[in-house]
Amino acid sequence: MNETIQEIAKQEYKYGFVTNIDADALPPGLNEAIVRAISLKKGEPEWLLDWRLKAFRHWMTMKEPTWANVHYPPIDYQGIIYYSAPKQKKKLNSLDEVDPELRQTFEKLGISLEEQKRLTGVAVDAVFDSVSVATTFRAELAKLGIIFCSFSDAVRDHPDLVRKYLGSVVPYTDNFFATLNSAVFSDGSFCYIPKGVRCPMELSTYFRINSAGTGQFERTLIVADEGATVSYLEGCTAPMRDENQLHAAVVELVALPGASIKYSTVQNWYPGDKEGKGGIFNFVTKRGKASENAKISWTQVETGSAITWKYPSCILAGDNSVGEFYSVALTNNYQQADTGTKMIHIGKNTRSTIVSKGISAGRGQNTYRGEVKIMKSAEGARNYSQCDSLLLGDKCGAHTFPYIEVRNSTATMEHEASTSKIGEDQLFYCQQRGISAEDAVSMIVNGFCREVFRELPMEFAVEAQKLLGVSLEGSVG
Amino acid sequence: MKTASVPDVLQSLRQKAGERFSTLGWPTTRLEQWKYTNLAPVAKVQWRPAGGGGTVPAGITATMAGRAAAELIFVNGRLVESSGDAGVIVRNLASDPGGAVEEHLGRYADAEGQALVALNTSQFVDGALIEVPANKVVDGFIHLLFIGEGDGVWSHPRNLIVAGRNSEVTIAETYVGTGAYFTNALTEIAAADGAVVDHYRFGNESRDAFHVGALYVNQRRSSSVTSRIVTLGGALVRNEVVGVLAGEGASMVLDGLFVGKGTQHIDNQTTVDHASPHCDSQELYKGVLDEQSRGVFDGKVLVRPDAVKTVSRQENHNLILSESAIIDSKPALEIHNDDVKCNHGSTIGQIAEEPLFYLRSRGLGEDEARNLLVYAFAGEIVDRMKLQPVQEEIRRVLFEQMPARLPERREGRR
Incomplete structure (x- = not known):
């Protein structure tokens, strides 16, 4: 069994390549002038610049947090290029006008825009480095009144909506990395679903980090108005780099009364090589706020990044609101992950479910850190948490740090966690029935993750299994 | 605190710990381990040690004289009565330290990192020394009774239990009292190869008293230690258990029950350190919280890289009976090796x-x-x-x- 795992673990990162596109970049470093320059380049209104500056000034007073169970060399914030956009010749109207080299990149990833468009009916807002270069299906969505565009377009075309909801869930003072993002965010996605509309297709964006030394500071804002329903997909891959790259994104979800938002992520950024050199630092703030009867569901498959540090959270503010968190986090070689969720129960009869699956291999360190807080006002709140860890190899680690804080006696909550390795008996059972050791391992790992995968939209579930395969397994049955 | 009879070995230990406490200061809620317990009401009091010459107050029903094989009774941290004969050394630790104290005292408790351990080490007056020679099975049990009395008095009982190879011993500690005193007790248990130690701690302190009770256990090969802590009394109580499974095949059982009423605050911290292969730990803590009481469970299981074939089960169940009761539960697992079976579970309900x-x-x-x-x-x-x-x-x-x-x-x- 060990040999199989060794072999699987040795697999190279398939998606490592650099696309040579001229990048229009600002000099590295961070100061007020850079913040102003980013804002100017994007032609932003006064209020947004003020907001960025407020965030920047606040950031200067903050200290980088150190409580997470991850280790990395200090980040030089003055050595990062805070803005880089692929140079465009003119405004694009259709996919044919997209830079061919850029499109090849997507094809190598197996996520070609045409295919997406033709076969799956998914509208893709592809984010290449920091600026959106192509948006499809926008017209079709517009018919229903759905706004789905890049963040900078939203600032230009729908300033009222952006101004109303930006920072309403993750304020610019929230934490070190969210504040940094608020000051320098370059682009991202914006989505608004009007009252009572059910979004007819899965919305998705693909993130790529391309230019060397470019931090990517995405900002995503999704607003589902009363009774609206939307499912949003986010997928990531990044090319091979020796230098560590910082990614500090912010995702805000606003679910108004009766709305439902499902946010799925597949993250497969470059995890660094076998010696733990290079790789992405993925320090993300994701949070959703649910009003009465609203529902927010986070699903994530985290297989990439040298360090993953994120806690998609739900603020269950309204009565009867529901929060869900489904996660698969895989760490291999020297990868580290400190991930989990926060469920803050404020409203009556709020319910939350947490299912977290951690897989550690090689020297990977995987930490689940979650908080379930049931406030005094949360009559009849209900929580169920389950955190399982699977260990492959004797040098890796799996850690569980749940925080459970209950302030209301009518609350019911359960937390359960287990840590184990693939049993020799399980392997033996499979092999006895003619299944090779490798197939058996992937079968068991897949079964282990099933509860999470079945929460993913169809198109994504396939990709998630593929990514898990790249990161760990030889073949996924 | 220092009296002439205290020999040099304790002298230097005390002095170092005293310096350490002044560096560390009282723990605050900024420390992760003290996140849920605010010691400010304890820290702001000008505590004084009790004067000598106390006697067992009338009306204490907790003594086990006649039922225990041997019993030591302490009032405000001073030994006042000793009775029975268990056939092993059961005596005051401070009066005549000897080899076992020199070898074991302060070796397991973390006076470097834990302020209250440092405080206890620098300030303790008396305490029990229980030394069980190899292969000795103690019949019955040894009872240690700690009585707190009066307001503004602190005491720092310090106990050392050394169980030799293949020995067996059962020890019960009981804490009772009247008044607003502060007990900062610390017990170290060194279990040699194959030793079996059953340890009971019953905290029934006065409803105005503060109690911090630490238990540090070091287990050698195939030893077995059981700790049962029941907390019913006290205004603010903090129980700490740190068990190190240092020898192969050692097993540990941690049981706990805390029942809070009124405005009681009961904090339970447990750490099981699996430092060797083939060890086993079972933990069950139950809490019942009524009225405005607050309970905390913070349990950690650490499995070190070489501790293969570890089996660990940790459970915490809490029952909330009133609108205003509060519970914080933090069952943590830290595992650095793949050949383990570890589970934990935590529930809160009505x-x-x-x-x-x-x-x-x-x-x-x-x-x-x-x-x-x-x-x-x-x-x-x-x-x-x-x-x-x-x-x-x-x-x-x-x-x-x-x-x-x-x-x-x-x-x-x-």
Whole structure:
């Protein structure tokens, strides 16, 4: 069994390549002038610049947090290029006008825009480095009144909506990395679903980090108005780099009364090589706020990044609101992950479910850190948490740090966690029935993750299994 | 604190710890381990040590004289009475340290990192030394009774239990008292290869008292240590257990029960450090919280890289009985190796409607039915105890705490 795992673990990162596109970049470093320059380049209104500056000034007073169970060399914030956009010749109207080299990149990833468009009916807002270069299906969505565009377009075309909801869930003072993002965010996605509309297709964006030394500071804002329903997909891959790259994104979800938002992520950024050199630092703030009867569901498959540090959270503010968190986090070689969720129960009869699956291999360190807080006002709140860890190899680690804080006696909550390795008996059972050791391992790992995968939209579930395969397994049955 | 009779070996230990405490200061809620417990009400008091020459106050019912093989009674941290003979060394640790103290004292407790351990080490007056030679099986049990008395008095009992190879011993500590005093107790247990140590700690402190009780355990090959901590009294109580499974095949059982009422604050911290292969740890902590009480459970299981074939089970169940009671539960696992079976579970809930209805439909009043269910929940920990006198004592106090009209107390009437 060990040999199989060794072999699987040795697999190279398939998606490592650099696309040579001229990048229009600002000099590295961070100061007020850079913040102003980013804002100017994007032609932003006064209020947004003020907001960025407020965030920047606040950031200067903050200290980088150190409580997470991850280790990395200090980040030089003055050595990062805070803005880089692929140079465009003119405004694009259709996919044919997209830079061919850029499109090849997507094809190598197996996520070609045409295919997406033709076969799956998914509208893709592809984010290449920091600026959106192509948006499809926008017209079709517009018919229903759905706004789905890049963040900078939203600032230009729908300033009222952006101004109303930006920072309403993750304020610019929230934490070190969210504040940094608020000051320098370059682009991202914006989505608004009007009252009572059910979004007819899965919305998705693909993130790529391309230019060397470019931090990517995405900002995503999704607003589902009363009774609206939307499912949003986010997928990531990044090319091979020796230098560590910082990614500090912010995702805000606003679910108004009766709305439902499902946010799925597949993250497969470059995890660094076998010696733990290079790789992405993925320090993300994701949070959703649910009003009465609203529902927010986070699903994530985290297989990439040298360090993953994120806690998609739900603020269950309204009565009867529901929060869900489904996660698969895989760490291999020297990868580290400190991930989990926060469920803050404020409203009556709020319910939350947490299912977290951690897989550690090689020297990977995987930490689940979650908080379930049931406030005094949360009559009849209900929580169920389950955190399982699977260990492959004797040098890796799996850690569980749940925080459970209950302030209301009518609350019911359960937390359960287990840590184990693939049993020799399980392997033996499979092999006895003619299944090779490798197939058996992937079968068991897949079964282990099933509860999470079945929460993913169809198109994504396939990709998630593929990514898990790249990161760990030889073949996924 | 220092008296002329205290020999040099303790002198330097005390001095170092004293310096360490002044560096560390009182713990604050900024420390992760003290996140849920604010010691400010303890830190702001100008505590004074008790004067010498205390006697056992009248009306103390907790003494086990006659039932225990040997008993030491301490009042405000000073040994005042010793009775019985267990056939092994049971005496005051401070009066005549000797080899075992030199070898073991301060070796397991973390005076470097833990302010209150440093405080205890620098300030302790008396404490029990229990030394069980190899292959000795102690009949019956040894009882240590700590009585707190008066307001503004602190005491720092310091106990050392050294169990030799293949020896067996059962020890019970009881804490009672009257007044607003502060007890900062610390017990170290060194279990040699194959030793079996059963340790009971029953905290029934005065409702105005502060209590911090630490238990540091070091286990060698194939040794087995059981710790049972029951907390019913005290205004602010903090229980700490740190167990290091340092030898192969060692096993540890940690049981805990805390019942909070009024504005009591009861904090339980446990750490099990699996430092060797083939060790086993089982943990069950149960909490019942009524009125405005607050409970904390913070349990950590650490499995080191070489500790293969570790089996660990950690459970924490809490019952909330009132609107204003608060519980914080933090069961943490830290695992650095793949050949392990580790589970933990934590639940928080109320009395279920169905069993309540079942009992009521059979003619029990609402209070009776409720109490019966609460008692059944808490009783699991008491039922698991092997030491009958302590079990009876805990049951007695537990019943007293229940509101009246328990079926069992109505002398057979139904």
